[in-house]
Amino acid sequence: NAGVTQTPKFQVLKTGQSMTLQCAQDMNHNSMYWYRQDPGMGLRLIYYSASEGTTDKGEVPNGYNVSRLNKREFSLRLESAAPSQTSVYFCASSLDGGVIDEQFFGPGTRLTVL
Amino acid sequence: GIQVEQSPPDLILQEGANSTLRCNFSDSVNNLQWFHQNPWGQLINLFYIPSGTKQNGRLSATTVATERYSLLYISSSQTTDSGVYFCAASPGYTGGFKTIFGAGTRLFVKA
Numbered sequence: 233n234a235g236v237t238q239t240p241k242f243q244v245l246k247t248g249q250s251m252t253l254q255c256a257q258d259m260n261h262n263s264m265y266w267y268r269q270d271p272g273m274g275l276r277l278i279y280y281s282a283s284e285g286t287t288d289k290g291e292v293p294n295g296y297n298v299s300r301l302n303k304r305e306f307s308l309r310l311e312s313a314a315p316s317q318t319s320v321y322f323c324a325s326s327l328d329g330g331v332i333d334e335q336f337f338g339p340g341t342r343l344t345v346l
Numbered sequence: 347g348i349q350v351e352q353s354p355p356d357l358i359l360q361e362g363a364n365s366t367l368r369c370n371f372s373d374s375v376n377n378l379q380w381f382h383q384n385p386w387g388q389l390i391n392l393f394y395i396p397s398g399t400k401q402n403g404r405l406s407a408t409t410v411a412t413e414r415y416s417l418l419y420i421s422s423s424q425t426t427d428s429g430v431y432f433c434a435a436s437p438g439y440t441g442g443f444k445t446i447f448g449a450g451t452r453l454f455v456k457a
Contacts, residue, residue: 265445274350274432274447282443290444320387333377333436334394335445340387 234258236338238323244344245313253308253341255323263326264306265290265335266298268319275322281306313345348373348437352448359423359455367418367451369433376436377445378409380418383430392418392431423455 239254257264262283267275267290277290281300295317297309306325310317320342324335349372359365371378380392393400393407395416400407404423409416420427430450437444 263443267447272449274449275434276447277445280443288443291446322389333443333445334379334391335434336391337381337389340389342387 236323236325236336238321238338238341240341241339242342244346245310246346247314249313250309250311251313251343252310253321253323253343254305255307255338256305257323257325257336258304259325259327259336260303261325261327261336262303263328263333264300265324265326266296266306266308267322267324268292268317269322269340270319278308278321313343315345317343318345319343347444348375348435348446350433350435350446350448352431352433352451354451355449356452357454359453361423361425361455361457363423364419364421365423365453367420367431367453369416369418369435369448371414371416371435373437374414375411377434378411378416379434380407380416381432381434382427383432383450385429389432420453423453425455425457428453428455 236257265280266278279298281287284303323338326333326335351370382390395409397411406419432450434447
């Protein structure tokens, strides 16, 4: 039981390049989330997926797109990376975010945009 | 939207000391969690505690939802307790889908 996994662990991009961050969970959770964490700060919600087939914006969605591929997988795409998107990205999942939302986090992806 | 404030921002303890971390939130919440982010960046679930009191070993937490605060108690601190402690809350009217994190309490435990 791996919990929440993320790939890659580290990535360096040049301004304007695109990439997709992958996330998968094996806990049969309905809800999934993408957060970013900037140095010295707490996490901020980028996008979430309440259930398979639905996605919605969080606090800081600009510059990102997401896909809920199936119940297990939730990907985050940067179409044209900018230095302001340098951050650590965390994926999380919860059984049912609408009612009981104990969230479990992946190990994170450290992204640097030059 | 809901605001989550944590205090103190930084804390230095001698090994074996006790401490209390506080989390205030500005609106009613459905969900309240405490996390420990270790020095390697991993987020570890400590408590899911929208109300009441829970204990797990040397750690315990209390949330008083009517007064909009939560406390995390660390007793007999150890160097492995070092890291950043976050509380995260989501408003009652949206369930968990608008979770807001506090800025964290950075704890350093000296040997």
